[in-house]
Amino acid sequence: MLNIPILPLLIIVPVVGLIFVLLSVEEDENYIQAKKSALWTSVINFLISLYIPFNFDKDVPHFQFVNSFSWLNSDNLKFSLGIDGISLPFILLSTLLIPLCIYSTWNIKTKRCKSYLSAFLILETFLVGAFSAIDLFSFYIFFESILIPMYLIIGIWGGDRRVYSAYKFFLYTFLGSVLMLVAIIFLYQEFGTTDIPSILNLSLPFYIQIWLWLAFFSSFAVKIPMWPFHTWLPDAHVEAPTEGSVILAGILLKLGGYGFIRFNLSMLPDASIFFTPFVFGLSLIAIVYTSLVAIVQNDMKKLIAYSSVAHMGFVTLGIFSATIQGLHGAIVQMISHGLISAALFFCIGSIYNRYETKEIANFGGLNSIMPKLAIFFLIFSLGAIGFPGTSGFIGEFLTLLAVFSHNTFVALISALGVIFAAAYMLNLYKKVFLGQPSKFIQKVKLDLRLNEMIIYSLLVFFIILFGIKPNYIIDFSTSSLDRIISLYPISIL
Amino acid sequence: MIFIPEIFLAFSALLFILIGPFIRKNAYLLVTYLTLLTVIVAQFLVYKDIFHFESIFNNFFVIDSFGSFIKSLLLIGTAIVLYIFIIANKNTQLNRIEFPILILLSLTGMMLMVASNDILSLFLSMELQSLALYILVAFAREDRNSSEAGVKYFVLGSLSTCIFLFGSSLIYACFGTTNFSEISGAINQLNEIPLILIIGVVFILVSLSLKISAAPFHMWTPDVYQGAPTIITAYLSVVPKIASFAVIIRFLVFPFGEIIVDWGKIILILSITSMLVGSLGALQQKDLKRLFAYSTINHIGFMLIGLVPGSEDGIIAICIYLMLYLIMNIGVFVVILSLSRDNISVSSIKDLTGYFTNNPFMAVCMAVFMFSMAGIPPLSGFLGKLIVLNVAIDNNLIFLAIIGVISSVIAAYYYLRIIKVMFFDSSSDELDIKVNIETKILLAVLSFLNITILFYPKFFLDLSASITFSLFSVN
Numbered sequence: 001m002l003n004i005p006i007l008p009l010l011i012i013v014p015v016v017g018l019i020f021v022l023l024s025v026e027e028d029e030n031y032i033q034a035k036k037s038a039l040w041t042s043v044i045n046f047l048i049s050l051y052i053p054f055n056f057d058k059d060v061p062h063f064q065f066v067n068s069f070s071w072l073n074s075d076n077l078k079f080s081l082g083i084d085g086i087s088l089p090f091i092l093l094s095t096l097l098i099p100l101c102i103y104s105t106w107n108i109k110t111k112r113c114k115s116y117l118s119a120f121l122i123l124e125t126f127l128v129g130a131f132s133a134i135d136l137f138s139f140y141i142f143f144e145s146i147l148i149p150m151y152l153i154i155g156i157w158g159g160d161r162r163v164y165s166a167y168k169f170f171l172y173t174f175l176g177s178v179l180m181l182v183a184i185i186f187l188y189q190e191f192g193t194t195d196i197p198s199i200l201n202l203s204l205p206f207y208i209q210i211w212l213w214l215a216f217f218s219s220f221a222v223k224i225p226m227w228p229f230h231t232w233l234p235d236a237h238v239e240a241p242t243e244g245s246v247i248l249a250g251i252l253l254k255l256g257g258y259g260f261i262r263f264n265l266s267m268l269p270d271a272s273i274f275f276t277p278f279v280f281g282l283s284l285i286a287i288v289y290t291s292l293v294a295i296v297q298n299d300m301k302k303l304i305a306y307s308s309v310a311h312m313g314f315v316t317l318g319i320f321s322a323t324i325q326g327l328h329g330a331i332v333q334m335i336s337h338g339l340i341s342a343a344l345f346f347c348i349g350s351i352y353n354r355y356e357t358k359e360i361a362n363f364g365g366l367n368s369i370m371p372k373l374a375i376f377f378l379i380f381s382l383g384a385i386g387f388p389g390t391s392g393f394i395g396e397f398l399t400l401l402a403v404f405s406h407n408t409f410v411a412l413i414s415a416l417g418v419i420f421a422a423a424y425m426l427n428l429y430k431k432v433f434l435g436q437p438s439k440f441i442q443k444v445k446l447d448l449r450l451n452e453m454i455i456y457s458l459l460v461f462f463i464i465l466f467g468i469k470p471n472y473i474i475d476f477s478t479s480s481l482d483r484i485i486s487l488y489p490i491s492i493l
Numbered sequence: 494m495i496f497i498p499e500i501f502l503a504f505s506a507l508l509f510i511l512i513g514p515f516i517r518k519n520a521y522l523l524v525t526y527l528t529l530l531t532v533i534v535a536q537f538l539v540y541k542d543i544f545h546f547e548s549i550f551n552n553f554f555v556i557d558s559f560g561s562f563i564k565s566l567l568l569i570g571t572a573i574v575l576y577i578f579i580i581a582n583k584n585t586q587l588n589r590i591e592f593p594i595l596i597l598l599s600l601t602g603m604m605l606m607v608a609s610n611d612i613l614s615l616f617l618s619m620e621l622q623s624l625a626l627y628i629l630v631a632f633a634r635e636d637r638n639s640s641e642a643g644v645k646y647f648v649l650g651s652l653s654t655c656i657f658l659f660g661s662s663l664i665y666a667c668f669g670t671t672n673f674s675e676i677s678g679a680i681n682q683l684n685e686i687p688l689i690l691i692i693g694v695v696f697i698l699v700s701l702s703l704k705i706s707a708a709p710f711h712m713w714t715p716d717v718y719q720g721a722p723t724i725i726t727a728y729l730s731v732v733p734k735i736a737s738f739a740v741i742i743r744f745l746v747f748p749f750g751e752i753i754v755d756w757g758k759i760i761l762i763l764s765i766t767s768m769l770v771g772s773l774g775a776l777q778q779k780d781l782k783r784l785f786a787y788s789t790i791n792h793i794g795f796m797l798i799g800l801v802p803g804s805e806d807g808i809i810a811i812c813i814y815l816m817l818y819l820i821m822n823i824g825v826f827v828v829i830l831s832l833s834r835d836n837i838s839v840s841s842i843k844d845l846t847g848y849f850t851n852n853p854f855m856a857v858c859m860a861v862f863m864f865s866m867a868g869i870p871p872l873s874g875f876l877g878k879l880i881v882l883n884v885a886i887d888n889n890l891i892f893l894a895i896i897g898v899i900s901s902v903i904a905a906y907y908y909l910r911i912i913k914v915m916f917f918d919s920s921s922d923e924l925d926i927k928v929n930i931e932t933k934i935l936l937a938v939l940s941f942l943n944i945t946i947l948f949y950p951k952f953f954l955d956l957s958a959s960i961t962f963s964l965f966s967v968n
Contacts (some may be wrong), residue, residue, distance in 0.1 A: 038770050072950055137879075141870035141947070148864055151909070155917045156849075167909060174869075174905055178898035185879070185886045185894070 005067050010049055010095070010128045014100030014121040017041025017402035021112040021117050031113040032034045035106060038117040042099035042124065049095040049128075052088060053476070061085075061479040063134050063197055071137070082134040085477035086261055089331060090254055093338045094127040097250045100458065103205040104346060106451045108353060110241075116157060119149040120243065127251055131258065136184045136194035142217075143255065144177055150244070150252065158239040165239035172232040174224035183215035195224040199267060200483075206270045213271035216263045224256025225315060226279075230309045237305035238358075243351025245301060249308050250342035254334045261484070265319060269487040272320065279320045284413050285312035291420030292378040295427065300348045300358045303428055304341060307384060310417055311337045316412055318399035318481065326402030327481045328474050333395025335473055336466060338482060340383040340392055343459040347377050350452055351432075360428065372448045374433045376456040381425040384464050386418055391466035392426075496565065498538040499604050505531040506597040513590035521588045522571050522579070527841045528593035529575045532600070537567045546963060547608060555610040562812065562960040563607045563739040566819060570732040571600050573823050573935075577724060580931040582832050583838050584722050586633040595632075596728065599625035603736035609742070612661045612671040612697075615740065619657070619704075623650050626733060630721040642720025649713040653703040660696025663689050671736035676748040684886075691755050697744065698759060704737035707763045707797060711790050715778075718786035723840065725780050727826030730789050735815050738793075742800065742808055746964060753803040761801050765896055767794025772903035781829050781840045784907060785822070788866060792818055798897055800879050802888040805965050810884045812957040814877040817865075817946065821874055822937040824862045828855055831932050833925050842911060847920035855928060858936040863912050865943045867905040873946035890918055 020037040057064060062080030071079040077230035083091065101120055110116050126149070129142035147170055155166035188194045191202055204212070222229045233253075237245050265272050287310050294306035311333065317329030350373060351366070352358055383390035386397075396418055404411035448456070466473060511526050516523055543561040548554070575593060582588075602622030610614035627650060631643025665671055667690045668679045680686075699710060706714040718726045745756055771791025778784040796814045799807040849856040865874035870922050878901060885894040946953070 070951065072954060124664045144870045144875075148869060151912075152916060155913060163913055164916070166913070167906070170909060171902060171906060175899070178902055179895070181879075182882065182886065182891065182894050182898060185883050186891070188883070189887050281752070 004051070005130070006048065006051055006065050006373060007083065007132045008067055010132070011081075011125050012047060013045045013048065014041060014098075014124040017045075018118050018121045021114055021121065024114070030107075030109065030210045031117075034114045034117055035102065038121060039099060041121060042095070042102055045124065046095040046099055049092055052083065053092065056083075056085075056476060058085070059479055061483045066134070077137065077188075078135055079138050080135040080195060081129070081132045081138070082197075083132050085480035086331065087131045087258065088476050089335050089473050090131045090251070091128055093254070093335055094124060094251050096462075097246060097338070098124045098127075098340055100342070100346075100455050101246055103451050104243060104246075104455055107449055108402075110157065112156065114468060116153075119153050120247070123149045123153075123247060127255075130255060134196045136187060136196065136199070136341065137298075139196075140177070140181055140184055142379065143259075143371055144174075146252065146255075147173055149309070150248070150397045153244040153247075154236055154240045157241040157244065160239070161235070162239045165235040168232045169236040172222050172229070173219075176219040176229075179215045180219035183212045186212065190216065196262070204268070206274075209268045209271035210274065213264055213275060214266045215260065216268070217275070220256040220259040220264070221258065221282075222256075224253055224312045224316065225309060226282050226312070227289060227309065230286070230290070233309060234302050234305040237308075237345075238301045238400070242345060242352065245345040245349075245466065246342045249304070249345060252340040253308060253312060254338055257312070257319065257330060257334050260316065260319050261330070262488065265322065266484050266487070272322065273488065276320045279316055280407075282412055283313040283316045283320075284410060285396075285416035286310060286316075286421070287414050291417050294424045295420065297424075298360055300360055300428065300432070301345070303360075303424060304344050304348070307421065308337065308341055310421065311341075311384075313417065314396055314399045314414065317403050317410070318395075320389060321399075321402040321406055323402045323405065324478070324481055324485055325398045325405075327484070328470075328477065329395050329398025329400075329402060331477055332391060332470050332473050333399060334465065336383065336391030336395050336463065339459055339463050340380055340390075343380045343456065343463070345378075346455060346459075347373060347380065348453070350448065351418055354446060355441065360431050362440045363432040364441070365433070366441055367433045368437045369441055369445055370447045372453065376448075376460065377433065378429060379460055379463070381429050383467075384425050385422045385485065389464065389467045391463050391470065393467060394470040498535045499601055501538060502531060502597060502601045502604065504674065506594050506601065509594050509597070513594070513755065516590075521590045521592060524590045525575055525579055525593040528597050529572060529579070531597065532568050532572045532575065536565060537570070539565045539568065543960075548674070552674060553611050553614045554608045555673075555813060556606070556608060557963040558960040559743070559808075559964040560608045560739070562956075563735060563815075564604050565733050566735050566815060567607070568598060569602055570735065570819055570823065571596060573726070574724065574728045574732070576935070577823075577827055577830060577932075580929060580935070581827065582724055583830075583833060583836065584633060584724070585756045586635060587722055587724065591964040592629070592632060595625045595629050598622075599629065600732070603733060606736050607739045609740070609743075610673045611830075612664065612673075615744075616654075616657060620654065622733065622736070623654070626729065628649075629725050629731070630717060631720045632725065636722075638720040639722060641784070645720075646715055646717045649703065650919075653700045656696050656703075657700035659695045660698075660700065663693030663696065667693065672774055673744075673748040677750075678866065680748070680751045686752055686755070691752065694745075694749055694752070694756060695759065698741070698756060700775075701737055701741045701744070702763060705734055705741065705793050706786075706790055707793050708766040708790055711767070711770060714790060715774075715783045718789075719780055719782045723782065723826065723830050723838065725825060726785075727830065730785065730826065731819055731822050733904065734789065734793070735819065738796065738811070738815060742811065743872045743964070745800065746803060746808065750803060757801055758802060761890075761893065762798055764794050764797035764801060764893070767791065767797060768897060768900035769794075772900040775904070775907045778907070779841055779843070781842055781845075781911075784842065784911075785825060785829075786864065788904070788907075789822070791900065792866075794900070795878065795881055795897060798885050798890070798893055801890060801893065804884070804888065805961055807884045808961040808964060809954070809957040810877075810880040812961060813880055813950075813953055816957075817873050819941050820939055820946075821862050821865050823867075824858065824936060824943065827932060827936055827939070828859045828862070831855065831928050834922070836925065839924070842914055844924060845911065845914045846918045847923065848915040850919060851923045851926055852928065854933060855936065858940045859915060860912050861940040861943050863908040867908040868901050869905070871944070871947050873943045876947050876950050 024034040066082035068078045074261040126145045133139035290309040297303040318326040383392045386392040599622045603620030627647045633639035702710040775787035799810040865872035868874045868878040
């Protein structure tokens with residue numbers, strides 16, 4: 001293996017690109033030069049990140065591509081980056097979605113375009129950093145930093161109630177994560193190190209694990225989000241600009257699930273077993289309740305936002321089932337939701353750019369005007385329902401399989417979520433695309449542009465690829481997950 | 494001779510008073526430049542002996558690296574304030590030679606305060622700095638708010654002085670000496686701590702809390718901050734705070750380190766109330782200067798966490814926090830100072846509306862300071878919070894750490910409000926765009942420090958560790 005500092009490179013490249021974006025000359029109102037530099041930067045970053053899966057040793061459960069830099073004090077507080085089978089798919093997801101976001105702004109006039117692009121590039125830095133940090137403090141720093149660009153993206157470029165949503169997003173997540181900070185410092189005091197690989201080998205007494213578990217939970221349950229901590233999500237999604245929603249649903253929510261696997265499940269096994277019924281209960285409520293809420297929404301974005309909460313319910317079920325199928329299911333579900341919800345938000349963005357509304361009631365028969373979009377939207381909807389052949393199916397199937405082996409009742413109720421998903425997605429599709437063309441949609445006659453076609457085709461490609469060959473995700477994580485599973489007895493319910 | 498910096502400053506101040514009247518044009522400007530030069534020279538004099546230890550003037554003062562470090566922070570803070578005065582001051586009432594001279598005198602007082610090793614010398618130097626500051630607050634004579642603030646500050650300052658004197662008389666009654674080293678020795682020989690001693694310490698602590706504006710002794714802060722000319726508020730919010738805090742540390746840790754059980758709880762309560770008052774009180778403020786008065790109280794509460802266990806780690810954390818606080822707060826006040834509409838200074842939050850549109854550079858700098866104050870990584874304010882919380886948890890003060898982080902979430906709300914006003918709202922009533930290049934360079938440097946310090950904290954950590962060592966090695 002060549003000794004390239006691949007992870008620091010992934011983190012630094014967007015910052016370098018940021019400088020180019022800020023220095024670019026404003027040629028016209030469309031800021032083509034700035035957009036080009038941002039797009040090239042993110043594409044290059046994606047290509048660099050492709051180096052990882054081809055050089056990744058699947059059989060090693062430990063962290064690979066490790067880079068450490070001395071930080072607070074040289075012995076045990078380092079700034080370390082590394083990657084294992086759990087974080088690898090998420091890093092690739094981040095580097096994939098950012099260029100798509102930047103490309104989707106191509107033909108659209110955005111106010112303060114340079115700042116907008118810079119926010120996304122800096123977001124990429126922080127996201128890759130958060131997924132690749134293998135030191136608690138470095139993780140916290142990146143995890144928390146994400147709030148800054150995201151707050152600005154929602155607040156500056158968002159919709160009418162953007163200020164309220166931006167506040168809500170920031171303060172909810174901040175309150176959750178400061179408690180995690182206390183837990184992290186406590187772990188540091190307890191073990192004298194914050195290096196995740198070494199902490200994984202240590203164990204704590206049960207009563208301490210409980211408190212630490214709750215502290216980490218407070219952070220990730222808000223982030224993922226679980227019912228009843230989800231109320232920031234619909235607001236943030238609806239008010240954020242299209243690309244902001246894409247990143248929010250596509251990657252930020254996954255930080256919560258990733259955190260659950262990396263911290264709660266791997267470091268605090270006893271507490272995780274203790275709290276499993278609690279998490280299962282919340283997940284079931286999330287799946288059933290938010291699905292029902294999604295059915296009655298009038299706003300497309302809000303519908304997808306609630307469906308995200310329901311889908312994340314499957315993820316938490318899978319994670320805390322603590323079996324190999326469940327964890328595989330959770331990871332596939334997260335990646336697939338990252339692609340599908342991103343795609344759906346892009347689609348809604350396309351509609352919004354043309355009609356300036358997201359009200360479902362205004363639409364009807366849109367397939368007569370935008371047939372190409374109708375086809376793509378159908379594929380993405382089927383993915384969201386969990387139709388066999390799409391990646392959504394694999395995630396839900398594996399999760400249900402794992403839960404079923406534990407507790408039939410839980411599996412039965414969570415399977416309802418799949419039916420509800422079909423109800424609200426197909427209903428949305430019917431109301432927007434089928435039926436008599438409404439008068440409202442006649443005012444714009446413009447199907448997908450080239451850049452939109454490219455983005456959607458790429459997303460369809462990945463959704464179907466992972467639907468047919470989920471091994472591309474699963475194989476990487478098996479050995480890392482095996483190590484976590486070994487902490488748990490066969491059945492925990 | 495070792496005691497050069499303070500003597501040098503005092504003589505320079507006297508010299509400037511003498512030569513001031515003989516300069517015809519722009520006397521104040523020349524004197525300010527000279528003062529700035531003096532401060533920089535004094536900085537070098539402090540550096541020269543930073544790792545030196547000596548007690549001088551019959552044990553009245555002590556030179557140690559802790560004191561030298563704080564002195565150099567004071568000098569840096571003062572130098573920046575003087576520099577801002579030269580480049581950005583719009584209040585013409587301040588353009589007199591007395592202004593820099595008074596700053597110099599108060600600085601001398603503060604440096605002596607930090608070096609004091611005796612209650613008497615501490616009292617005298619504290620009076621020197623306070624008297625100079627009372628005049629400075631009321632310096633804008635035609636401005637009623639400024640005079641009002643001056644009177645308020647003077648009355649409460651005198652009250653603080655009374656309490657201090659009463660406390661010291663009680664301590665003197667206990668030991669028959671006012672010298673810190675002798676008190677420290679006497680306490681070690683006591684079998685039982687007399688109640689009167691504790692009461693004396695508490696009185697002095699109350700007086701010093703008034704100086705650092707720790708709640709519930711913070712009442713004067715918002716009014717004085719708002720009424721004083723902005724440049725004085727900038728000075729007041731940073732330099733005297735650092736000096737008084739250093740005095741609290743030295744006073745509690747060195748002679749009274751033995752009775753930590755007694756003062757530890759008081760500091761704990763001060764810390765909790767300051768954090769809560771500082772975060773809750775600011776929520777409804779409309780004036781930037783008032784808001785940052787509460788923000789100061791909140792930060793002071795956070796720093797006091799580090800003092801609760803009275804350990805070396807805690808003092809290290811406080812030193813780092815003070816350093817970061819200087820960088821953040823000065824930056825904020827540089828921005829506030831440069832706000833004006835039609836050449837009239839403004840300072841309400843509403844005036845910042847749409848600042849990002851008409852002055853993106855300044856708005857981004859302000860946002861950096863705000864996020865940094867809120868303690869969001871990767872900005873430097875986070876480092877301060879992290880190290881202080883680390884100390885709290887190390888000493889099993891987890892509930893205190895949790896109160897701290899929750900207060901910082903509440904505080905984040907009002908920092909975010911400023912960002913919201915600057916970035917999310919649009920305004921028709923725009924501020925003056927013109928900001929001179931020196932201000933911009935200064936702000937760029939301060940923002941750069943705020944962004945990057947988190948990536949090389951080791952230097953600051955080692956520095957603070959080596960200077961606090963001196964404080965504990967005496968015992």
